[in-house]
Amino acid sequence: MKVKPSLEQAICVLMLLAIQKREIPLHSTLISQRLGLSDSYTKKVIQHLSRAGLVRSVSGKDGGFVINREPDQITMLDVFNTIEGTGPFGVSSGLADHVFGMSKDPSFDACYHMGRLDEGHNPGDAKEEALAIFAEAEKSYRDKLAASTLNELCPHRDGKLITIDWTPWLQAKSDAQAQGEVEQ
Known part of the structure; x- marks a missing residue:
């Protein structure tokens, strides 16, 4: 950032x-x-x-x-929020679902014969995990600013x-x- x-x-x-x-x-x-x-x-x-x-x-x-x-x-958080705003650092555009949501598309399975992908590895989960990582980093960042x-x-x-x-x-x-x- x-x-x-x-x-x-x-x-x-x-x-x-x-x-x-x-x-x-x-x-x-x-x-x-x-x-x-x-x-x-x-x-x-x-x-x-x-x-x-x-x-x-x-x-x-x-x-x-x-x-x-x-x-x-x-606090430094007051100043940060004044200039940068309070919105989240990471927001999904849905691109991962669009690009990697292939297991939901019958034509993908017809071409590659993979069936449904493991639930733990679908793009929605990866997207949520990535956003959770950014949210955790953002919370740490904002907590530090709030303490200064x-x-x-x-x-x-x-x-x-x-x-x-x-x-x-x-x-x-x-x-x-x-x-x-x-x-x-």
């Missing part, structure tokens, strides 16, 4: 907001500059996080985004989550980049 790049980006947005002082919203432009992504793409990622209740928008002149729950209350929180990923000092205001540093970097672009 390959996850979308936006999963990593969502985790990084949440990490930025997790250590951002809660009373100071972080503007999406500064978030996108820090991540090196376009502002429109960052806003799409944030929109997913907002719909899931993980972040919220603060309007106004000094508005932006803040994390909506404490980092130890946001955003707090575990964020920087700590003396056992406590650090909190800073990213705004001055990010704004200074943005201003320096803008001046460098003008001078060139």
Whole structure:
């Protein structure tokens, strides 16, 4: 299974907001500059996080985004489900039955004279076994994500989550980049 790049980006947005002082919203432009992504793409990622209740928008002149729950209350499963969805990893299209359901077809038996195949080896059983393997792997994957929180990923000092205001540093970097672009 390959996850979308936006999963990593969502985790990084949440990490930025997790250590951002809660009373100071972080503007999406500064978030996108820090991540090196376009502002429109960052806003799409944030929109997913907002719909899931993980972040919220603060309007106004000094508005932006803040994390909506404490980092130890946001699991990696919350983020995964927000970006990837909650559907199962493996779903049968019925192809195995179509291709290997030959023992049910009288013309197959007329050609090969095999009779009914063993019940333990029919494609329906194999399909169900394969889906069960994927379901078990998916459960383990989701259980691991559910047991891991955003707090575990964020920087700590003396056992406590650090909190800073990213705004001055990010704004200074943005201003320096803008001046460098003008001078060139």
